[in-house]
Amino acid sequence: xxxxxxxxxxxxxxxxxxxxxxxxxxxxxxxxxxxxxxxxxxxxxxxxxxxxxxxxxxxxxxxxxxxxxxxxxxxxxxxxxxxxxxxxxxxxxxxxxxxxxxxxxxxxxxxxxxxxxxxxxxxxxxxxxxxxxxxxxxxxxxxxxxxxxxxxxxxxxxxxxxxxxxxxxxxxxxxxxxxxxxxxxxxxxxxxxxxxxxxxx
Amino acid sequence: xxxxxxxxxxxxxxxxxxxxxxxxxxxxxxxxxxxxxxxxxxxxxxxxxxxxxxxxxxxxxxxxxxxxxxxxxxxxxxxxxxxxxxxxxxxxxxxxxxxxxxxxxxxxxxxxxxxxxxxxxxxxxxxxxxxxxxxxxxxxxxxxxxxxxxxxxxxxxxxxxxxxxxxxxxxxxxxxxxxxxxxxxxxxxxxxxxxxxxxxx
Numbered sequence: 001x002x003x004x005x006x007x008x009x010x011x012x013x014x015x016x017x018x019x020x021x022x023x024x025x026x027x028x029x030x031x032x033x034x035x036x037x038x039x040x041x042x043x044x045x046x047x048x049x050x051x052x053x054x055x056x057x058x059x060x061x062x063x064x065x066x067x068x069x070x071x072x073x074x075x076x077x078x079x080x081x082x083x084x085x086x087x088x089x090x091x092x093x094x095x096x097x098x099x100x101x102x103x104x105x106x107x108x109x110x111x112x113x114x115x116x117x118x119x120x121x122x123x124x125x126x127x128x129x130x131x132x133x134x135x136x137x138x139x140x141x142x143x144x145x146x147x148x149x150x151x152x153x154x155x156x157x158x159x160x161x162x163x164x165x166x167x168x169x170x171x172x173x174x175x176x177x178x179x180x181x182x183x184x185x186x187x188x189x190x191x192x193x194x195x196x197x198x199x200x201x
Numbered sequence: 202x203x204x205x206x207x208x209x210x211x212x213x214x215x216x217x218x219x220x221x222x223x224x225x226x227x228x229x230x231x232x233x234x235x236x237x238x239x240x241x242x243x244x245x246x247x248x249x250x251x252x253x254x255x256x257x258x259x260x261x262x263x264x265x266x267x268x269x270x271x272x273x274x275x276x277x278x279x280x281x282x283x284x285x286x287x288x289x290x291x292x293x294x295x296x297x298x299x300x301x302x303x304x305x306x307x308x309x310x311x312x313x314x315x316x317x318x319x320x321x322x323x324x325x326x327x328x329x330x331x332x333x334x335x336x337x338x339x340x341x342x343x344x345x346x347x348x349x350x351x352x353x354x355x356x357x358x359x360x361x362x363x364x365x366x367x368x369x370x371x372x373x374x375x376x377x378x379x380x381x382x383x384x385x386x387x388x389x390x391x392x393x394x395x396x397x398x399x400x401x402x
Binding site (some may be wrong): 012025026027029030094100101105109111112113114115117122125126129152153154156158160161163164165166167168169170171172174175176179184185186188189191192195 | 228230301310311316375386
């Protein structure tokens with residue numbers, strides 16, 4: 001603990017690591033500062049030195065950790081992508097690897113739980129959703145310009161639809177006991193993606 | 202209170218009314234038995250006579266109130282429907298009328314918050330999701346048989362996709378400050394629905 005005191009940036013990251021585990025697993029309300037402090041092996045004073053309250057900690061977690069997770073899982077992989085197949089393959093991977101406590105699931109869960117009643121959290125969550133949609137809209141835009149996305153689609157609207165569908169899927173996976181649920185979603189979701197493809201010839 | 206004591210069914214409904222308001226507005230964790238008791242103007246003893254704990258109350262609320270809400274808003278309107286236009290019109294209405302605390306939003310929010318870690322709640326929530334998907338799958342099935350839905354689609358898979366997209370949309374609406382968000386979603390969602398239509402001629 002003495003060592004950490006000397007390295008405030010490292011302490012801050014240790015707090016965010018602990019917060020990430022608890023918020024991702026249990027959501028916002030069910031996560032307590034006390035549990036985070038124990039998990040991070042710090043004092044409450046050390047935590048409050050970095051974050052004045054739970055909401056401030058959650059806002060930082062959303063912006064830094066969920067933001068980085070969505071960037072890593074959804075935005076960066078599409079940056080150099082130049083075909084609808086690349087997006088389809090990414091969706092298959094994300095669908096297969098989806099866990100109830102990964103960045104995509106946690107983003108949706110904490111937004112569903114808090115965003116209607118908590119303006120600072122809603123703003124932080126919206127920034128991450130907005131970046132996710134922006135990555136997709138940019139991908140569709142590039143595909144329209146390069147001729148591999150159907151020219152009449154509205155990239156912004158399709159990005160809203162895409163993110164809504166995948167966000168809702170993260171919730172279905174939590175309740176469903178059907179082992180086919182992921183495959184059923186993918187069947188229809190890939191069918192939807194195909195309708196965005198530029199017609200050949 | 203004396204009068205209610207004599208009418209257990211009425212007391213039970215008063216508890217569910219109060220639970221509905223709190224769970225829909227604040228979610229599962231943030232709702233306390235104490236607040237429900239005050240809202241229902243009852244004693245804790247009266248509540249515990251009907252529901253042994255908060256989880257039992259939430260399970261009843263999901264099954265009875267959210268189940269009835271999804272039936273009223275999504276399943277019953279499609280029972281006599283015999284065209285894709287009927288579903289499109291229903292989606293426009295649901296999209297326009299969507300509130301952060303209505304049955305659809307509350308179903309998604311409580312599932313996102315609790316279903317990964319709470320088996321009895323997950324089971325109750327899944328029963329409602331399953332009924333919602335079943336209503337849609339039956340509608341698509343009938344449309345295939347009658348020739349107004351594209352014959353190659355998988356009704357069960359499209360129902361998973363439909364419910365996921367709308368479920369995710371209820372979350373986006375909570376974070377988004379963009380007044381165009383509902384229209385952007387509808388633009389793409391109606392485009393998706395059109396791809397389920399049987400081709401003419």
